[in-house]
Amino acid sequence: METRLSRYIWSHTRKQQLWILLVVALSMIPYFLSFDLPKQIVNGPIQGEGFETPGATQRFMQISFDLPIFGHVDLFSGFELGRQGTLLALSLVFLFLVIVNGLFKFYINTYKGRLGERLLRRIRFELIDRVLRFPPNHLKRVKPAEIATMVKDEVEPMGGFTGDAFVQPALLGGQALTALIFILLQNLWLGFIAAFVVALQAIIIPRMRKRLLVLGRERQLTARQLSGRVSEIVDGIHTIRGHDTTNYERADIAARLGHIFKIRYDLYQWKFLVKFLNNFLAQVTPFLFYSIGGYLALQGRLDIGQLVAVIGAYKDLPGPLKELIDWDQARQDVQVKYAQVVEQFSVEPLIDPKVQEVSVVPAPPLSGALAAVNLSLADEGGAKLVEHVSLQIRPGETVAITGGTGGGGEALAEAFGRLTWPTSGRIVVGDNDIREVPEAVIGRRISYASSEVYTFQGSLGDNLLYGLKHAPLTEVLYEGDRAAHRRWELLEAKLAGNPSHDINSDWIDYAAADASGPEDLFAKVRAVLDVVLLTNDVLALAIRSTMDPAEHPDFAGEIVEMRGALRRRLEAEKLSDLVVFFEPGSYNIEATVGENLLFGTVTDRARWERALESHPFFKTVLKRAGLHETFYQMGLEIAENVVELFRDLPPDHPFFQQLTFMTSEEIPVYEALLQKLRGRPLAEVSEDDAIRIIRLCFGYIETRHRFGLLTDDLMKKIVEARREFSEGLPADLAGIIEHYEPNRYMASASIIDNVLFGRIGHKHTDGSDRIRAIVRDLFESLGLYDKVLAFGLDFDVGAGGKRLTASQRQKLNLARTLMRNSDFYIFNQPLLALDQRTQDQITRNVFAFLRDEDRNPAIVWVISNPALSELFDRVAHFENGRLMHEEAAETPSKDSDYKELAS
Secondary structure: OOOOHHHHHHHHHHHHHHHHHHHHHHHHHHHHHHHHHHHHHHHHHHOOOOOOOOOOOEEEOOEEEEEOOOEEEEEEOOEEEOHHHHHHHHHHHHHHHHHHHHHHHHHHHHHHHHHHHHHHHHHHHHHHHHHHOOOHHHHOOOOHHHHHHHHHHHOHHHHHHHHHHHHHHHHHHHHHHHHHHHHHHHOHHHHHHHHHHHHHHHHHHHHHOHHHHHHHHHHHHHHHHHHHHHHHHHHOHHHHHHOOOHHHHHHHHHHHHHHHHHHHHHHHHHHHHHHHHHHHHHHHHHHHHHHHHHHHHHOOOOOHHHHHHHHHHHHOOHHHHHHHHHHHHHHHHHHHHHHHHHHHHOOOOOOOHHHHOOOOOOOOOOOOOEEEEEEEEEOOOOOEEEEEEEEEEOOOOEEEEEOOOOOOHHHHHHHHOOOOOOOEEEEEEOOEEOOOOOHHHHHHHEEEEEOOOOOOOOEHHHHHOHHHEOOOOOOOOOOHHHHHHHHHHHHHHHHOOOOOOOOOOOOEOOHHHOOOOHHHHHHHHHHHHHHOOOHHHHHHHHHOOEOOOOOOHHHHHHHHHHHHHHHHHHHHOOOHHHEEEOOOOOOOOOOOHHHHHHOEEEOOHHHHHHHHHHOHHHHHHHHHOOOHHHHHHHHHHHHHHHHHHHOOOOOOOHHHHHOOOOOHHHHHHHHHHHHHHOOOOHHHOOHHHHHHHHHHHHHOOHHHHOOOOOOHHHHHHHHHOHHHHHHOOOHHHOOOEEEOOOOOOOOOOEHHHHHHOEEEOOOOOOHHHHHHHHHHHHHHHOOOHHHHHHHHHOOEOOHHHOOOOHHHHHHHHHHHHHOOOOOEEEEEOOOOOOOHHHHHHHHHHHHHHHOOOOOOOEEEEEOOOHHHHHHOOEEEEEEOOEEEEEEEOOOOOOHHHHHHHHO
């Protein structure tokens, strides 16, 4: 990268800088005229110079000049104006100059801002581009948070400085020089005074500000290190809590913040000292002008108009001068920051840009072998991971790598996947070094998966199809405003040196997945999910998600119709008691008291909690239904039972998972509340305490908690109170409850709840598993399976995929690798988070899948179970970084054999 920021700016904005410098030069003309005009107004019409006789006039706007050959040339004779007319005309000219100078400033500042933002966009893109080309080993040394901080924050001032880099000194220097020349023209001594003070400021202030640069650099470095440390805390929070080192981390952060505070405090002290001295020098000059200039005016050696003009001109001198000094400070500051950024991003050797060029052409199959040639690999400390290994993987061949952790097989697989660069030797495909072959070929024809998974924030489907997004394959047609906006985007991208690829294009390479379009692709998705045993997980995510029936009316209607099919299926299998359905006129013993009372679900939990505590509607309805005191007594019994049974259990005891109305943290609270309320009638209990007791009833389920609190009479009263809650709901609570209706889809409930329209009975210990199996079969038979699965693919996996389990992330990563057709598949123990039996099953599934439909890719798999070696053509055994021996393995000879293994 260019080491000097000024050269970097000039090389990318040369034409724009020259244009704005020309505009700055033109702006000096009206700027100078605005200095001279006050003198003409004061000396002319105000003091009467040229209007000594009554009725005297002067010519205004006369345009004439003398030429050597032509003599006196009078282009425009002007207007004859009296004293008052001249005053008005000169004042209007002054106003006109103010407007013109303002417009010049507006144009210059706007142009500078656009120029700065454009270069900021360029440099940010260039830095990210370099990150994408960092060598693999360097990526292991950097902290992502520090890189992100540099790209986001540390280059921010460079954008603002870009527009000022050449324009600001020209503009401010021109303004200051214009004002100083004007003062010298009015009076030489006053001009010398102004020049002396200006020289003093220009010499002293920049030298004092060097200390500010040192402190600013320290502040930047410590802030970046703090950002990286905070990122480590967030990423390692489970380790920190697990080892009880939270207070150590607090001490470390406190020490860092203290160091930053000291730097910033020193910075403020020195900054305001410099500012005080600068302001003092700026204010000394007016004192000298008033005293010395006033004396000269009294002596008659300087007229009043000149003194006024000098003072007026000097008012415009400290501002540009101060800003010029600030510009020099900013220049040095951003140069320091730029040098730091360049230092961090100047990494060698970077990947050649040609290797990562976009290609919309399908990658040709790799015909040669993938081979390690006298390969050696080392870690960051220089310890050898692989020493002088040569291993060839021929097209269509399957090779198992054994040797365990540290044997060297994992490191070799990383080298095949281009995650590690050789310290000596080469990785070749055919006759070409793998590092020199374009990513558009290697990245598509060689697929790699390991147990180290990164899942991007977004939907599960986006992550699954991520490996197919190589290049924009379609051209989007825009119309109207969107077309104009797209043209603007293309222009700005070109000016900022950014690529013009359309993110709204279809980037999915369907051909790479053996699909002709989205429908065929979905069939491939489903097949791959089945291979890695992720289908049930995706289906579970789907049926637990909610759906807006307004957006999917047909599907919502099909789900409602499925309720009847479920009932018929349960009756046919004599499992009618597996699900207790919601019936408008009966109590559902498997649902909570709250669900039975409201006969619906709460759409806004926070709003419901506030209403339950403060809204009179609920208390009124409960009293009218004869349930207020009953629920209070019931709540007291629930609290008594829970406190007695659970108060001595640890907070993480599994019994707490059965409680729907109280958490482990609330038990001490209710224990104290019971001591307060014991023996007191409801009439003497405060409203808040009564509500806290009554609300326990809303989560009670008799069949689960078995406290014997629900009688037939009480259940009948609860059913009778439903109408009150349904019909009497006040307007300010409208929409807080979505009632159960047999023929309507409930937007606030999950898909599975809409299918069941009831609750799973507790009589069957395996009820949940049996229901999921039945519901899945119904989805298949009714043709809804793919639709439901699509909702699972829309599931947001969270930052880094943290909403998925470790095993789900590894399955997803393996599925992402299998989605595209490649010539070589490198599997580096991709399923370590799974138990051995599941690993073995998925491994066999993968073999059957990759050898199906006349496909014959090469497979390299680092395995931990030696029994799986029977699947491979060869077994390569590593120990201590060396290839100890290779041997042939008995493998099934036909594709059908693989299918038998998978089954």
